[in-house]
Amino acid sequence: MKQTILSLENVTVELLSGGEIRQVLQNISFDVFPGEILGLVGESGSGKSVTAAAIMQLLPGGSKAIAGGKILFKGQDLVNKTPAQMQAIRGNEMAMIFQEPMTSLNPVFTIGTQFVDIIRTHKAVTKHEAIQQALNMLKAVHIPDSERIFQSYPYELSGGMRQRVMIAMAQSCSPSLLIADEPTTALDVTIQAQILRLLRTTVQNSQSSVIFISHDLGVISQLCQRVAVMYAGEIVECGRVETILQDPKHPYTKALLHSIPDFSTKGRTLTSIPGTVPDVRAIVNGCRFHPRCAERQEVCSKQKPASITLPENHRINCWQASKERY
Numbered sequence: 001m002k003q004t005i006l007s008l009e010n011v012t013v014e015l016l017s018g019g020e021i022r023q024v025l026q027n028i029s030f031d032v033f034p035g036e037i038l039g040l041v042g043e044s045g046s047g048k049s050v051t052a053a054a055i056m057q058l059l060p061g062g063s064k065a066i067a068g069g070k071i072l073f074k075g076q077d078l079v080n081k082t083p084a085q086m087q088a089i090r091g092n093e094m095a096m097i098f099q100e101p102m103t104s105l106n107p108v109f110t111i112g113t114q115f116v117d118i119i120r121t122h123k124a125v126t127k128h129e130a131i132q133q134a135l136n137m138l139k140a141v142h143i144p145d146s147e148r149i150f151q152s153y154p155y156e157l158s159g160g161m162r163q164r165v166m167i168a169m170a171q172s173c174s175p176s177l178l179i180a181d182e183p184t185t186a187l188d189v190t191i192q193a194q195i196l197r198l199l200r201t202t203v204q205n206s207q208s209s210v211i212f213i214s215h216d217l218g219v220i221s222q223l224c225q226r227v228a229v230m231y232a233g234e235i236v237e238c239g240r241v242e243t244i245l246q247d248p249k250h251p252y253t254k255a256l257l258h259s260i261p262d263f264s265t266k267g268r269t270l271t272s273i274p275g276t277v278p279d280v281r282a283i284v285n286g287c288r289f290h291p292r293c294a295e296r297q298e299v300c301s302k303q304k305p306a307s308i309t310l311p312e313n314h315r316i317n318c319w320q321a322s323k324e325r326y
């Protein structure tokens with residue numbers, strides 16, 4: 001069996017909200033292999049960002065918010081790490097980029113000052129060496145006139161340019177795992193395509209693994225080898241991107257695909273999924289998707305679906321899919 005960089009095993013997360021504890025992730029399991037790009041897809045509120053925060057150990061309440069399960073990074077459970085140990089892992093071995101780089105960049109310092117700071121926090125190099133490394137990294141993400149950008153403040157750059165800077169900063173310590181949380185959602189389509197291309201080549205050159213979070217299966221299909229589909233705090237289906245696009249088994253994945261123009265068969269009407277992702281407090285028994293599911297059966301409202309695994313590790317949690325199989 002291939003070694004994983006990251007394995008989530010039955011991770012359950014509970015967060016305090018409005019004075020009560022809410023279980024926002026339930027039994028999340030997936031693997032990330034060396035050098036691969038895994039997509040994490042689902043509607044708003046499905047738990048993608050909380051999953052990323054759990055991996056980075058950045059949940060409100062720290063590791064206490066993880067009510068069960070293991071997060072194995074290179075074989076070590078991150079849930080047991082001290083804050084100081086996690087601080088050393090973040091930035092060195094794991095990095096993250098977000099939808100809006102302005103939330104990570106400090107508006108009052110130049111790009112150069114912040115970049116040099118990041119490099120010197122994680123590497124024992126002189127200021128001069130850090131400046132050289134930062135300039136090289138900016139060139140590597142195809143930033144024209146990198147010396148000028150180095151001296152600019154974040155607000156002086158376009159959104160696409162800021163995202164290139166973030167990719168360069170995230171890659172500066174050659175992390176084994178990069179988590180990209182909707183990094184292209186705020187950009188227009190042409191810039192989005194450039195950033196996706198850049199991310200793909202950067203990752204190929206550095207051999208890092210990536211978790212790419214998006215609500216858009218179209219974007220995921222351009223970039224990722226495998227995808228995990230999330231719904232209401234659970235993974236409902238996981239497998240190779242081609243398999244999921246050509247032969248989705250979970251009714252939620254099928255509905256997601258039918259709502260994207262590129263993947264809906266020509267001539268077929270685009271459909272939206274009726275209803276919304278439920279508030280976790282409103283979730284009752286059975287499958288969390290059953291109130292919105294076009295294929296629901298009686299059992300779906302009563303019992304949690306069994307997990308079935310098809311060839312090539314294609315995993316589905318659905319009563320209908322398991323009935324079709326047997």
Ligand SMILES: Nc1ncnc2c1ncn2[C@@H]1O[C@H](COP(=O)(O)OP(=O)(O)OP(=O)(O)O)[C@@H](O)[C@H]1O
Nearest residue numbers: 015016017024043044045046047048049050051060
């Ligand atoms: N700090 C928090 N405290 C309590 N509940 C939270 C917190 N952060 C997120 N949640 C809840 O966890 C659930 C999952 O949220 P999350 O942000 O992970 O979804 P998402 O799939 O990333 O959505 P989006 O695409 O909108 O970012 C939601 O019900 C949300 O309200």
